[in-house]
Every structure is written in structure tokens, then in C-alpha cells.
Amino acid sequence: MELLKVQELNKSYPSFHLEDVSFSLEKGYIMGFIGMNGAGKTTTLKSILNMVHADSGYIEIMGKEFKSHELELKQDIGVMLGDMDFYVKKRVKTLTEVVKRFYTHWDDTIYATYCDRFNIDEEKRLCELSTGMRTKYALTLALSHQARLFILDEPTSGLDPAARDELLEIFQQLVEDGQKSVLFSTHITSDLEKYADFITYIHEGKIITSTTKDEFIDSYAIIKGTLPQLTDELKELMISYKKNDFGFSGLMKTNDHSHDIESDYTSERPTLEDIMIYYAKRGRTHA
Amino acid sequence: MLNLLYKEFKLSIHPFFLLFPFLIGALMLIPQWIFTLVPLYFCFVSIPNLFSSYKAFNDLSFLAMLPVSKSDIVKARIGAVVGLELLHILLAAIFALLNRAIYHNPNNFALDLNPAFFGLVFVIYGVFNLIMLPMFFKTGYSFGVPLIISITAATLLGLGMELLIIFNSSLRYLMEESGNGIQALLLILGMGLFTLSIFETYILSIRRFESVDV
Amino acid sequence: MIQIIIANSSDTPIYQQLFDQISAQIIKGDLIGDHGLPPIRTVAKELRVSIITVKKAWEELEREGLIYTVVGRGCFIVPLSEEELLAKKRRLASAKIEKDISYYKNMGLTFQEFITLSKELYGSDDA
Numbered sequence: 096m097e098l099l100k101v102q103e104l105n106k107s108y109p110s111f112h113l114e115d116v117s118f119s120l121e122k123g124y125i126m127g128f129i130g131m132n133g134a135g136k137t138t139t140l141k142s143i144l145n146m147v148h149a150d151s152g153y154i155e156i157m158g159k160e161f162k163s164h165e166l167e168l169k170q171d172i173g174v175m176l177g178d179m180d181f182y183v184k185k186r187v188k189t190l191t192e193v194v195k196r197f198y199t200h201w202d203d204t205i206y207a208t209y210c211d212r213f214n215i216d217e218e219k220r221l222c223e224l225s226t227g228m229r230t231k232y233a234l235t236l237a238l239s240h241q242a243r244l245f246i247l248d249e250p251t252s253g254l255d256p257a258a259r260d261e262l263l264e265i266f267q268q269l270v271e272d273g274q275k276s277v278l279f280s281t282h283i284t285s286d287l288e289k290y291a292d293f294i295t296y297i298h299e300g301k302i303i304t305s306t307t308k309d310e311f312i313d314s315y316a317i318i319k320g321t322l323p324q325l326t327d328e329l330k331e332l333m334i335s336y337k338k339n340d341f342g343f344s345g346l347m348k349t350n351d352h353s354h355d356i357e358s359d360y361t362s363e364r365p366t367l368e369d370i371m372i373y374y375a376k377r378g379r380t381h382a
Numbered sequence: 383m384l385n386l387l388y389k390e391f392k393l394s395i396h397p398f399f400l401l402f403p404f405l406i407g408a409l410m411l412i413p414q415w416i417f418t419l420v421p422l423y424f425c426f427v428s429i430p431n432l433f434s435s436y437k438a439f440n441d442l443s444f445l446a447m448l449p450v451s452k453s454d455i456v457k458a459r460i461g462a463v464v465g466l467e468l469l470h471i472l473l474a475a476i477f478a479l480l481n482r483a484i485y486h487n488p489n490n491f492a493l494d495l496n497p498a499f500f501g502l503v504f505v506i507y508g509v510f511n512l513i514m515l516p517m518f519f520k521t522g523y524s525f526g527v528p529l530i531i532s533i534t535a536a537t538l539l540g541l542g543m544e545l546l547i548i549f550n551s552s553l554r555y556l557m558e559e560s561g562n563g564i565q566a567l568l569l570i571l572g573m574g575l576f577t578l579s580i581f582e583t584y585i586l587s588i589r590r591f592e593s594v595d596v
Numbered sequence: 597m598i599q600i601i602i603a604n605s606s607d608t609p610i611y612q613q614l615f616d617q618i619s620a621q622i623i624k625g626d627l628i629g630d631h632g633l634p635p636i637r638t639v640a641k642e643l644r645v646s647i648i649t650v651k652k653a654w655e656e657l658e659r660e661g662l663i664y665t666v667v668g669r670g671c672f673i674v675p676l677s678e679e680e681l682l683a684k685k686r687r688l689a690s691a692k693i694e695k696d697i698s699y700y701k702n703m704g705l706t707f708q709e710f711i712t713l714s715k716e717l718y719g720s721d722d723a
Contacts, residue, residue: 123637124647146446146596169449181444182393193392196385197448267641289604292646307648309609364607 096122096158098244098276104142104152111300113138116152118295118305120244123273125266127287127308128280129367130297131375136280137176139297140248144174156244170199173237176248179229183222187215187232198240206239227258234265245269247279251286259283263290284367294367298374308367315370319344319361335377346373386450386458387465394441395462399428400469407473410481416492417478418540421503424470425510425536429463433518433525442522446596456587460515464580467507475500492544494558497565501572502543502557508572508579510536516586522594598627598634602643610645614653622662622673623685629675633663636671660684 097119104116113135120126130136141147143154145165154161156168182190195201210217213231221229230250237245245266251259266277267290281287287294287308295305304311318333325343330336336345346365365373391400406423409415436442445455478495493499510532517528547554556564600617602610621627633639636654640647654671657663662684663671676684700710 141596144446148593148595166449166451172449174447176443176446181440183439185393189392193385193389194448196388197450264641264644267644270647271637271641273637289644290646292648308646309611309649309652 097155098122098157099143099278100153100155101139101143102153102155104139104154105150106138106142106147106152107150111135111138113142113149113300116142116297116300116302118302120276120278120293122243122276123270124292125270125277125290126279126293126295127284127291128278128295128297129282129284129287129371130280131371132282134297135300136282136297137248140176140246140278140280144169144172144246170240171243173234173240173242173245173247175230175233175237175246175250178226178253179221179233184220186218186220187224188217190221191217191236194236195239200241202239202241205241206235209235209238225258226253227255227262230254230262231265238269243275245275245277245279247277249281250279251281251283259286266290282371284371288367296370298371299378303374312364312367312370314349315365316347316349317344317363317365317369318347319363324360335373337376346370383454383457383461386445386454387461390458390462393444394436394439395432395466396435399432399466402428403466403470403473406470407477410474410477410495411484413485414490416541416544417490417495417499418493418502418506418544420474421467421470421506422537422540424467424507425533428466429514429533430525430529432463432466433529437523437525442596452591452594453588456515456519456584456591460511460580460584460587463511463515467511471500471503471507474503491548493547496558497569498557498560501568501570502540504569504572504576506536506540508576509539511583512579512586515583516590519587519591519594522591522596600639600643602645609649611649611652611656614650615656618653618657619660619662619688622676623681623688625681627673629673631673632669633671633673660688 099120101119102117104113106113111133116135116139118126128136128139138147142149142152143161145154145162156164157171159168161168191206195203195206209215209231213228213235215224215228215232215235221232224232233250234245251262254262263286266279269275269277270292291308293306294308294311296303296311304314306314315334318329319342321342322338325336325338329345333345333347336343346369403424406420406427409420409423410417478499481495493502513535514525514528514532517531518525520528543557547557556568560568598618598621600614602613604610606613608616618627618633633654634642636650637647640650643650654663658665658671662674664674665671697710705713
């Protein structure tokens, strides 16, 4: 069952367009939503949540059209857009006291369990918590109101590697029961290299691919060769390439080059970061 | 809606602004004063503080996280402002009664403290809300320009009336020398206009806020 | 007890590593018939790899006839006779060797050289 379905989302700004953004997320998985800064990640997430008014498009969450069931569905969604930077002078206890009233399925036992597990000191003010702690607190709130879909914008930015790793481990625990899904945006792709089940890649407001992580990486190859091998035909085939004094390296779709690959090219499996970098390079050269 | 009102008073509104009406209300005891300044202090002091703390506390991103509708956000915000205004009016009225008890002479060089005065106070707040809140909800966070315009309007209305009664004898008669019946009518008229303005404020605010991208 | 060690920086895809290690343990007889495999999601969480990756490895194992799925209960090791195990061992090993042999042929390694090299590399105890 699909927890989230996004279809043909469009939104125009004077200098930026979201174009036909479509993807879906099944129950029980982690999806990484990747793209460079300004590619449209936050706008997409906000459009999903109807915080930004899309020009057109259709959003379905847990099988229901979002706009007409917004309040009901928001009960089951845990949202964190950026750092938890509101009411930072208030104590955790006070914030919780306010937040819990909004949720019909709030469970104090779950709340206490996670506060305990994450070592959240309820007497502390939000500004006294580290970024990682605040993220954990946000997750605790979402878990306590028994959210099933977690939509998180850049939850790992600003965290040190240990805290990032811990957070991703928490995500994996969240989806272990097969009932919950996590959609999180990030530009730190090393986070996803291991744990993400699905990748949705947005570039300049368009979805390049949305598929399983392995399939995504497997559909690209990095080709390296000498300068004489860099023919015009090859240039056309590559998403983009870099030249140095001794040779070139470029990114290709695997189905594009498999038919006429010469054995003296070196072909490598790219990382998510490689793919993003080469796409960004193409953006610049085409611009 | 009630949860959001709870949130307004628990998180957003500093307790000082619940105490403030007492302090400002006490100004009603100054002999021979321009008393429309008393309700106006709410516009001068409480409102700017309140709205700057909404912005400083990133209230909008907090609200965005919650399962609430935009119309509830608008209702709660209007509810909080109107609630504070009513508190100001109530305490001002109590101190006004004290004033009359202490000085025995109701004749003030500016507006006297009588039911018609409070009718005017309701109208001042009504006008203030009607300008401030719909303008604020055009963005949901920027409050500078709405504040300047609404304060100017409220001040012109309040102080303008104070001046007008000096020059216009029939207006002075209406506000200060009319019988109890007309006084009561003016108060009720003010309350009626205030109530109407709340509805209009809500309709305009929600229309604008619905199209805001958070 | 299943033993799995994942090398994240290896060239071998993770699902392949999972497949290789589990299939080896089954064929070697370390994992016996009808023994249950841990749930896919738990394996993913424990190894810190994606669920899809584990699923893919499990699918490969099932295709090889090494494990079977009972709906609602999970995956179990197929009970195999000695002969069946031997056949599977041959099949999997020859598939691997086949890949490598084309590489050796390309570089002109003769069969004799290949045998000599293999003997040296395999070590004394198994030779």
C-alpha cells in the first residue's frame, strides 16, 4: 500500500518551476529525497503538505486525497521542516503540553518511553538542546501522536557524523514494523548510500528518477578514458564530463553506453554524490 | 480552535501582557486626562510586542507542524487579540468607575468617562483590528506596515474625537451631556460595530491567509 | 546462527555479499533445513542496509532453491539432501569460475598455468 502518492505537481515562481513532480512511497520504507540546494526539495515537501499552494497536482496520503482530508491526515503525519527553531526559550515540557492537545491519538506512555530512550530532559529549554536532540524531540512528538508517515526536511543537516548515524538508525527502527514510512530530504548523500530503500532525485524542479536506491545507482556509470577517446558522439551520450590534462571522466546512463562500449574505457559504479555532481555540471554548461 | 487559543496564552503571549491592562487601566485615575490614550496604549505597546514575538519565536513554522487549519489559526489569533482588548476595556471601565467615585466631578476638558466613551473605545479597537489583522495575514509574519497604518488610524480616531468635541458643540452634547438612554445606545452601538468588525476582520484575514505560502 | 559481515566499500554489491555468505553457509551445512531466517526488516536494521537490498538477496536465495517463504511466518532454509547440496555447490562454484575463466582466457593464461596457480593459491590442506 502506498502511504504517499504525489502526481504531477506543478508550481511556478518567477525564477523557479516545479515541473510535473510525481513519485510515491510505499508503506514500510525509507525514501531519500535528494537534490542540490535550490532544486525544489523544500517546495515539493511544502506543496505535499499544502503549505505551499501548488498550481496543479494531486496528493494522496494513506489512500485519501490530501487537500480534502488535510486535518484528519495531518494527525497521522509527523512533520519536521528544517531545524526545530520555534519557541526555543520554552521548556520542552511546556511545548509538549501544548502540542499533545492537538492530537487525538497522543500516547503519554510512548512519549515517556522515547524521552527516556533519547535522554530528552523535559525541564530544558529548546535552545539548550543540541540540533540532534531537537530532531530527536521532534521525532518523539511525532511518534507519540502515532504518526505513520514522517516527512522531514533536511533532518540530518547540522548534525555531526555520529548524530547523523544515530538518527538514521532510528529511521530504520521506525520502519522495521513495516507500517511506517520516512520521506526525508537531504543533500548529504552519504547518509543514504547505505540505509535508504528508495531514492527520489530532483534536479532543477524536475524529478530525474524515483526508484530503489540500487536501481538508481546501477542505472548510471562513470566512464573514464583518455582524451583521444573523448569523441563528439561520446560527449553527446554523457550527462556531463570533466577533462583534465590526462583524460576525462563522465557520467552516463548505463543503457546508453552498454551497446558500444570499448573495452579500454574504465567504467565505475558511481556514488549518489557523483550522480548529483555531474547533473549539476550539466546544468551549468547547458545554462 | 480552543487548543490554539491555549497555545496563544501558554506559548505566545507573555504573561506581562495580561498584567498590563491593570497597569494601563490605573491611568484612568489621572485627573483631567486624555483618556482615549488608555485603550490606545494597547495598540502602542501590547500589539507590537505580541506580533514581534510571533515572528521571533517562528510561530508560523510551529503552526505549520500542527494539524490545524488556516481558518483556525486566524480565529485563534483574532480571539487572542480580542480577548486582550476586552480585558483592557473591562479594567479601564473598573478604573473609570473608581475615577468617578474619587473625583465626583465628571467634567473633563477632553472626553468624559461615561458609557459613550466606552462605545468609542469599542469602535477604536474595531477599526484597529479591521486594518491590522487582515494586513498582517497577507503574509502571516510581517507586521511593520500593518502596525503603522492601524495605529495611525486608531490614534486619529481616538484623539480626533477628543479634539472634535472641543470644537463641535453638538458632538460634545451627544458624547457628554446626553441622557442615560442615548449613552446606553451609544455604548451598544459601539459594541455592535466592534462585533461586526470582528466578523469582517475574520472574513478578510482568512481570505488573504488562505493564499499565503507558508 | 547466521554469520554476515558486510563490506560497505567493497565493489561487490551488498545484496551479492549477503547472497554469497548465506548460500555458502547453507551449502557448507552450517545452516540446516527448515531453520528460520530472521525477518528481512530486522536484518536490514541490524546490518544497517536498506530493506530492498536484503529483499533482493532473499529473492536470489529463493531462486536458487536455498530458502522458501511461508506467508506470514517468514523465510526458511530448504532441507536438502547431501546430493542436492553437492549439486548446488557445483552449480554456484562453476558459475563463479566461469566468469573468471573468460578473463583468464582473454589474458592468455593456459589451462596448465591456471591449475598450477589454483593449486598454489588454494593452500595445502584442501588440495
